[in-house]
Amino acid sequence: MRTVRNTVDTGRTVVCTIHQPSIDIFESFDELFLLTRGGEEIYVGPIGHHSSQLIEYFEGIKGVGKIKEGYNPATWALEVTTRAQEDALGVRFAQVYKNSNLYKRNKDLIDELNKVPPHAKDIHFSTKYSQSYLTQFQACLWKLNKSYWRNVPYNTVRLCFAAAVGLMYGAIFWSLGKRKETRQDIFNSVGAMATVIGFLGSQSAATVRPVAIAERTVFYRETVAGMYSALPYAFSQVVIEIPYVVAQACIYSLIVYGMIGYEWTASRFLYYTFFTFITILYYIYTGIMLISVSPNQETAAILNGIIYSAFNVFSGFTIPAPRMPSYLRWFTYVNPGWWGLYGLTISQYGDVETKLDTGETVLEFMKSYYGYEYDHLWLVSVVLVSFTLLIVFIYAFSVKTLNFQKR
Secondary structure (H helix, E strand, O other), X not given: OHHHHHHHOOOOOOOOOOOOOOHHHHOOOOEEEEEOOOOOEEEEEEOOHHHHHHHHHHHOOOOOOOOOXXXXXXXXXXXXXXXXXXXXXXXXXXXXXXXXXXXXXXXXXXXXXXXXXXXXXXXXXXXXXXXXXXXXXXXXXXXXXXXXXXOHHHHHHHHHHHHHHHHHHHHHOOOHHHOOOOHHXXXXXXXXXXXXXXHHHHHHHHHHHHHHHHHHHHHHHHHHOOOOXXXXXXXXHHHHHHHHHXXXXXXXXXXXXXXXOOOOOHHHHHHHHHHHHHHHHXXXXXXXXXXXXXXXXXXXXXXXXXXXXXXXXXOOOOOOHHHOOHHHHHHHHOOHHHHHHHHHHHHHHOOOOOEOOOOOEHHHHHHHHHOXXXXXXXXXXXXXXXXXXXXXXXXXXXXXXXXXXXX
């Protein structure tokens, strides 16, 4: 309340509803607006030093007893104005107030303040918010950065999980990347990539859901208060995930790349890390997006299972796109899981001229069996970034238009 008092002393007006205040808190206010049951005014005016003006007003009403020394004036004012007291005294405090000089002074003040000066213009604000979208975004990003940095369990789990998955799959598929003699070697390697990105991505998305729904609760409260708009919040939520996903992708790639034995060239390693990063990123963004379109976490989990099953089934490993029925083949092209596996696989095997036991090269096998072409590597990168941006757009649009707050 000292903070409120200091705010008032700067020239601002603060309106508070108080219940059973102490004497010190009550007397820190300048004026009192006291209502009786039914919402009728019974006192609107200054409290006065040590509540002197309030006490003087009510003690001036015939039949109202004097306040005891040291008694809380707020409690006393409530006690002497009850309906039982009105019946006992035979008065109605609302009518007493309307017949008082205090009421007449208040009406005169209202009439004076309502007079529009010549050449006056209506108050107009060009925007709903006092700050620009950029400033709102910076504030939201600063807040989410603090929130994420302090959320040690979430960050520890995601980073340790990336390291654990890298070690586990690196041990299971030890030196698999060096074996390129048979089709089965290629099948095993592609299967390892498909399993890892599906497992790592879906678990990352499941981990982010509780964090996203907790942040949504805070978002509802703060936007209702007019602190910021929905879009700066949504984009800050999107941006804050990027450095943590970069850390996940780097930890996993550094561990698994060497253990599986892929070719150590800068371009191949960077491509592998990039496609791992973008895959985890769109999985996480999909998890956040599902929270934004769901009333609760349970609904999001159900949608999560449906979407990620489609991602995995049509990723191109279980059934390669050229071998799918023609009426289903189109679904692979609108499935980011297919493009993610495409990028990971083609970056490692798309230009390999090593001959398999069947007589064809790895490059030819990748093209004939999976439909992957190394020349399309740039296209795969663009499509994956586009899918990620599309998910971000759906998330931002949902945050702006949907509200599942129950009160």
